[in-house]
Amino acid sequence: METSQALLIYNMASVEKCPETLTAVNASSKQLNCSIDTYGNNQYMCLPNAEKSSLVEFCYNGIMGIQVEGNCLEAKDGRVILHSCKKFLSGCPKKPFFNYDFYKYPACQHINLKHFCYESDPSCQALENSGGFNNVSNDNRDIMYGLIGGLLVLVILTIVIAGFINERRWKRWWWSFTGVGNEPDRKPDKTSGTTTNPGL
Known part of the structure; x- marks a missing residue:
């Protein structure tokens, strides 16, 4: 089940990989010219889109709030939504986290672009394994x-x-x-x- 927050996304761009360190996050934020919220938190984010067909980086006007454990973040229709990851084999946030800490949970950014799913999701791995001979060129x-x-x-x-x-x-x-x-x-x-x- 998905829940959403009305957060305005801007300067969105598709990327092949999201930054996985704070240094890389700051560098990408500078390139997009992202601002900081009223608490001084970087407003840069890099997430999968809701279809899991692409990774997108963006800035948004909103407080970098705290999220409930057991969820990944996704971008959809100019908003950030929550997607449950409780069934992931590993990498799902086990405690509440801030939006700006997205990079600490790479399992929430590692998506399978062939089957449009999270690589850590058992159902996604089942799809990958069932490809077998059909995946041969x-x-x-x-x-x-x-x-x-x-x-x-x-x-x-x-x-x-x-x-x-x-x-x-x-x-x-x-x-x-x-x-x-x-x-x-x-x-x-x-x-x-x-x-x-x-x-x-």
Whole structure:
């Protein structure tokens, strides 16, 4: 369930990664020219959007208030909203936190852009793991098919050759045991009716 706060967001921009240290936060805040609230707190924030399709950095006009534990922050329609993270495997805030401390909880910024979910959410990891063979690119899939086909041909040839060799060995054993038929590797002598060994 999501709850929201009416906080006006401005200077919003998409980013590939949110800052994860106070030094990086201050540098990004300076680039966006963010202000401070009435208590002297930096008004810069970097959060996922509500769709989990992008990370966005922004400033907003509002007090950097305190939030309830067990929630991540998201940006939606010019506001900051709360998104429950109590089911996260790790990284969910376990105590109340201020808005400006968002960077201390990277699990709330690490999103899966393929499935539009939080990486620490078990349901998100299930989606990622279920992708399996479908996540293989077409080029890699063609290579995989080629390797599998070549391996099958090699296995079939090996079986055929092994079968031929085993057949000759069996014939030799049968002749030595029973004396029936021509000795393997010997050809009948057309003139005398006997067999000759081509190796002699």
